[in-house]
Amino acid sequence: MKTILHKADKRGHANHGWLNSYHSFSFAGFHDPSKIHFGALRVLNDDTVSGGMGFGTHPHDNMEIISIPLSGDLEHKDSMGNTAVIKKGEVQIMSAGTGIYHSEKNKNHGEAVKFLQIWVFPKLRNIEPRYDQKAFSVEERKNTFQTVVSPLGTQDGGVGINQDAWFSLGNLDSGIETSYQIKHKNNGVYAFVLEGEIEINGQKLGRRDALGISEVDAIQIKASSDAEVLLMDIPMSF
Structure with a gap:
């Protein structure tokens, strides 16, 4: 079993005023040679966007881009003609494939929107772009x-x-113990604690801490408090 611990306070941080972003992996002005990616997981940004603000139209290609809202409403528009608003409880994915343009904006002017922006290297390159x-x-x-x-x-x-990736969300009551079986023999799991405190295979993790685990079939999870956890089951080679 291999593990890598990423503490919340060791993440990259950029506050642009309208955007307050924490980077689990090297991104934009944050570069850490030990945090380039975890297998096929390339980007995990913890973003807060001020009311009415957002990312202008910009391109992507050959990347799987997942948005998971934590609070507020995020408006999406893209060059495929999709216009949508996503909110907590919803998940959006965009396969950039051969190339796509899109924008993301806080739909509301009176409150911030908080969301996770996650990039995963694709299995097949140059596919037709798609949205879900x-x-x-x-x-x-x-x-x-x-x-x-x-x-x-x-x-x-x-x-x-x-x-060949699976993302799972869990809301665990304090004291709950459970296990997670890794879906594919070549995969590892990157666990990200959204709220609360947990232990994974005995390793204590707090809010926004992360633990990457590979070369193992399953992990054991115990909630030390009420907790919200994201598990990303990711190919380690691709």
Whole structure:
């Protein structure tokens, strides 16, 4: 078993006024040679966007881009003609493929929007760009892990990703102990604590801490307090 611990206070940080962003991996002006990626997981940004502000139209290609709102309303527009608003309980994915332009904006002027922006290297390059969005019942992740992202063509219930990757969200009550079975033999898991405190295989983690684990079949999770956790089951080679 291999592990890598990423503490919350060791993340990159950029405050642009309208955007306050924490980077788990090297991004923009933050560069750490030990934090380039975890397997196919390339970017995990913890973003807060001020009311009415956002990212102007910009390009992407050959990247799987996942947005998970934590609070507020995030408006999306892209060159495929999609216009949508996503909010907590929903997950959006965009397969940039051969190339796409999109913008993201805080739909509301009176409150910030908080969301995770996650990039995953694709399994197949230069595919036709695609967009998907799905709402999930938060009640169905109480003391268990709910799949919210899963590989295209599977029947695992998540929004489809062009990669052998599964994302799961869990809301765990204090004292709950559970396990997570890694989906693919070549995958590892990057666990990100959204709220609360947990232990994974005995390693204590607090709010916004992360632990990457590979070369193992399953992990053991214990909630030291009420906790919200994102698990990203990711190919270690791609």
